[in-house]
Amino acid sequence: MNQNQRFLSLDVFRGLTVACMILVNTPGSWQYVYAPLGHAKWDGCTPTDLVFPFFLFAVGNAMSFAMKKFNTLSNAQVLGKIFKRTLLIFFIGLFLNMYPFGRYDAEGHFNFIDLSNLRILGVLQRIALCYCIAALLIHYLKPRGTAIVTCLLLLGYWAVMYFFGAPGDPYSMTGHAGQAIDLAILGESHMYHGEGVAFEPEGLLSTLPAVGNVVFGYLVGAYVQKNRHARGMLLKLVIAGSFAIAVALLWSSVFPINKKIWTSSYVLYTVGLATLLLSVMIYLIEMKGWQGKGTYFFEVFGKNPLFIYVLSGMLVDTYSYFRLGPNHEGLYSWMYNHIFQPVFGDYPGSLAFALFHVLLLWLVGWWMDRKKIYVRV
Template sequence: MTSQRFLSLDVFRGLTVAAMILVNNPGSWDYVYPPLAHAKWHGCTPTDLVFPFFLFAVGNAMSFALKKYEAAGNAAVLKKILTRTLLIFGIGLLLNWFPFVKWTETGSLTIKPLSQLRIMGVFPRIALCYGAAALLIHYLKDKGAFVAAGVLLFVYWFLLVVFGQGDPYSLEGYAGLPLDKLILGEQHMYRGEGVPFDPEGLLSTLPAICNVIFGYLAGRFIQEQGKTYEMLARLMIIGSILIFAALCWDMVFPINKKIWTSSYVLYTVGIALLLLSVVMYLIEFRGQTKWTPFFTVFGKNPLFIYVLAAVVVKLYALIRPAADQNLYSWIYENIFRPIGGNMNGSFLFALFHVCLFAAVGWWMDKKKIYVRV
C-alpha cells in the first residue's frame, strides 16, 4: 500500500467543517436561503449533505489511523476505540447541556435541569457511528465491513416497513420514534418538529454507521491505488452508480435526512465521492493548492473548531445586551442586517463566523496546536 499523503482529504474534511458552521449559524432562522436550509421532510438540499459528509470524512481519517492502532495489538485497538467513542459522546452531552444555565421568564438565571438534557445530537451520533464502524472494520476487515454496511441498510429498511405505523416514512409512522421515547424518554429528545422527535435518534444511527464505513473504504481504496487517473475515474464511476441506485431506491424508500434512510446514505456517499474526486483532481493532479489553506486549518482541528463554534454561539444566546434581546440577535440586528438587509445580512452573519473560526484555526496551526480527540 502506498504511503502517499493526500492534501485533498484534509481539504474535504475542512470544507465540511466550514459548511457545518455556515449552515448552523444564520443571523436569523427566519431568513435563510433555501440551499442553506434542511429539506422539510423527504428530499435533500445542499445543507442535508453536510453531516453525512462529515461522517464520511471520519471514515477517511480512520483509514489512516486504524492500521496504526492495530500494530499495537487487539487490546490496544479496543481500548482506543472505546475511549474515543466515550470521549466524543461525553463532549456531546456537555455541549447539549452547555452553558448549564438559562434565562427564566422572570429574567433570572437558573440551572438547566438534567431531566431535560437532550441525549442524542451531532456529537453523540458521531461517537456511536465511529465506534460501531471501527469495531466492524477491525473484526470483519474491509470486505466484511462492506457486506455489513449493505446488511445494515436493508435491515433498517425492513425494520421501518415491519414496525412502522401507517406511512412508515412519515414522522407519525416512523418506527424509530416509539423506540426513542421508550429508551431516551420524551424529555431527553429534540423538539425541532414541534413534537418529541430526534433526527439523530437511536434507530436511524444504524444506516448512518454506513457513511463512516464507506468513507473508510474510500480512503483505503485511494491509498491502495495511489495518485492515478484510473483511481480517480473509478471513484467517479462508483459515485455515479451510487447516486443512480439511490434515485432508483428513492421511488420506494424516499431520500430523507431526518430519518436517515438507506437511499439517503447511498445518495450522500455518491455525491461525496464525486466531490472528493473533483477536489483530488484540482489538488493532486493539477496542483492548484493556493485556495486550500482556508479549509485545511479547519481540517487539522475539526472537532475542536466545531465545538468552539457551538460554545461561542451558545454564549451569545446567554448574554443579553437588552432585557428582551440576546447577543446573537443583537449582532445580527445592529451590524449585519443594516449592511445587507434581512436575507443577505443573515448570510453575512454566518459567513463572518466561518471566517472567524478559520482565523482561530489558522492561529492554532501557526502555533502547532492540534487537539486530538
C-alpha cells in the same frame, strides 16, 4: 503523488464540511435563511442536508489512515482506543447539550438547566456511535466483510422501517419505527423538540444506516491509498459514486431520500456525491497541484475539525450569557438586529452574520495552525 505524503485533499474535504457546518448553524435569524442553507422539511435533500453525512464520510476517510496503526496493537489495546475515543466524543456532545448550563427567561432571570429534560443524543453523539460501530466492524471483519454487513444494515433498516412503522405511514416523523425505540429508551423529555413534537433526528435506530457513511468513507480512503498510482483509479471512483447515486434515486421511489430519519437511499445518495466531490479534489489538488491560498482556507478547518466545531457551538451558546437593552435581548440576536440586518438587510444580513462566524473561527484555526496546535481526540 509521494507515497508518504498526506492527502491534502482529505484535509480540504473535511475542512469544507466543517466550514459549511458553521455556516448553516449560525444564521443571523432562522426566519431569513436562503433555501439552499436550510434543511428539507421532510423528504428531499438540500445542499445543507449533505453537510453532516459528508463529515461522517470524512471520518471514514481519516480512519483508513489511522487504523493502519491498529495492526501493531493487541486486541485489548485496539478496543481500548476505540471505546475511549467513542466515549470522549459522545460526552463532549453531551456537554454541548448542557452548555451554557441554563437560560434567561423573558424577565431576565437566569434559570439553571433541568437535567430531567436534557437531550441525550446529538451530532457529536452520532459521530461517536457511528465511529465505534464502523471501527469494530473494520477491525474484526476486514473491508470485505464490513462492506457486506453495511449493505445488510441498509437493507435491514428498510425492512424494519417498512414492517414495523405505522401502517400506511411508516416513514413519517411520528410513525417511523425508530420513534417508538427512542421514546422507549431515551424518553420523551430527553429527545429533540425542535420540530414541535418529541422527535430525535439523531435517533438510535437511524444511527445504524448512518454507519454506512463512515464505512463507505473508509472503503474509498483505503482504495485511494492502495491504488493511488494505478491508471483509472479516479475513473473507477467516479463510476462507483455515480452508481451509488443511481441506486439511491431508484430506491427513493419506495424508500424516500430523507435526512431526518436517515434513510438507506439517503446514505447511498450522499456517499455517491461525497465520492464524486472527493474525486474532483484528488484530481485538482493531488494530481494537478492546485495548492496554495485557495486550499489553505479549508485546510485550517480540516486540521482541527472537532475542536473548531465544538468551539463554534460553545461560542454561540456563550452569547446567551450577555443580555442587552431594556428587553434583555441576547447578544446573538442583538448583533443581527443592530449590526448585520441594518447594514445588509434581512436575508443578506443573516448570511453575512453566518459568514462572519466562519471567518472568526477560521482565524482561531489559523492561529492554532501557526502555533502547530492540533487537538486530536
